[in-house]
Amino acid sequence: MVSVSIAEEGSPLMHWSFLPPRQVKIGDAAAFTGSTPRAIRHYHEIGLLPEPARGGDGRRRYGYEDMIRLLWVRRMADAGIALDDIRDACATSVTPAGADSGDGIADLLERLEETLAEQEAELRRQRTVVQRMRTEGSRIGLLSDFVTGRLKNLPDGSLRPADLDTLLVTERIFGPLGAAVQATRFVVLATHPALRERSDHVDDAERALDDGVAVDDPRVAQVAAERHAFESALHAVIEESGLDQNDDALFDAWDALHPPAADHDEDGTDSRFGRREMSAFEAVGKMPYDFSPARLRCMELWLELLAQDAPAS
Structure with missing residues (x-):
């Protein structure tokens, strides 16, 4: 018997007595521990809680x-510990509750x-991306800061959505460094209207080489020559402006920020996020481009012209 005295101002002393239950049903257990009957049944199913005694009606009594x-299970689950880990830790603990009772819980807390x-670092990274999107625009802000740093101070509207699409694909295949180098191209195009x-x-000429154009059509070689002449002119402007020297500095900055193999295991897994990064060759093979045979042949001819320009070794 438990007796509790309650005194209220202006009222006589009152006595209230009650007898606590020796066992409760699952609904009361769930209400008291802040859980649900369904969750408690799940605890029993996975072996986290032993089956309690049952009353004459066949229902569980706690x-x-x-x-x-x-209560301890609920506190550990609320802390973010997986139920399977709680079960394993409690199984190796001296007391069923597992509170400060063995190395199992200590190891769990260390891993947690x-x-x-890691989750906090990822949240900070995501917040940085969101802030960059709000500051620089939703599309360009999705690129890494190593890439967007090359695109600062450009005239408004000088970068086209297609430019950013290309940089997005390049960053996925060759990483931020490859996209940052390619960004030089769009810097020149944005500042040289001609x-x-x-x-x-x-x-437009390349897009016109659709499936209706034969691979030996004279237009294929003509467009390849136009592409070669344009790329040569573009490269000349890059050299004259000194942007190619900035590209060299990019490699040094990248190496300083990313020591070789610092974040990757031998199998290419990124240890920061637990996922395996694709190689450039794998990524190229998974990115679809709806190029006609004539357009592919045009690209081959252009690369042949480019190879002819290379100095003899």
């Missing part, structure tokens, strides 16, 4: 020790702290 274990630190117009002309 006593003091059952409730203590339920490492996981939370070159941009010439680029548009060659792009």
Whole structure:
């Protein structure tokens, strides 16, 4: 019997007595521990909680020790510990509750702290991306800061959605460094209207080489020659402006920020996020381009012209 005295101002002393239950049903257990009957049944199914005694009606009855274990399970689950890990840790602990009772819980907490630190780092990265999107625009802000740093101070509207699409694909295949180098191309096009117009002309000519054009059509070789002439002119402007020297500095900056193999295991897995990065060759093979045979032949001819320009070794 428990007796509680309650005194209220202006009222006589009152006595209230009650007898606590020795066992409770699953609904009461769930209400007290902040859980649900369904969750408690799941705990039993996975072996996290032993089956309690059952009453004459065949329903589970929970006593003091059952409730203590339920409370500890709920606290650990609320802390982010997986149920399977709680079960394994409690199984190796001296006491069923597992509170400061063995190395199992300590190891769990250490792993959980490492996981939370990784999640915090990922949240900071995501927040940085969102802030960059708000500052620089939703499309360009999705590129890495190593790429967007090359595109600062350009005239408004000088970068086209197609330019950003190309950089997005390049970054996926060759990484931020490859996209940052390619960004030099769009910096020149954004600041040289005549070159941009010439680029548009060659792009339109290549798109016109659809499935209705034969691979030996004279237009294929003509467009290849136009592409070669344009790329040569573009490269000349890049050299004259000194942007190619900035590209060299990019490699040095990248190497300083990303020591070789610092974040990747031997199999190419990124240890920061637990996922395997595709090689450039794999990525190219998974990116579809609806190019006609004539357009592919045009690209081959252009590469042959480019090879002829290379100095003899």
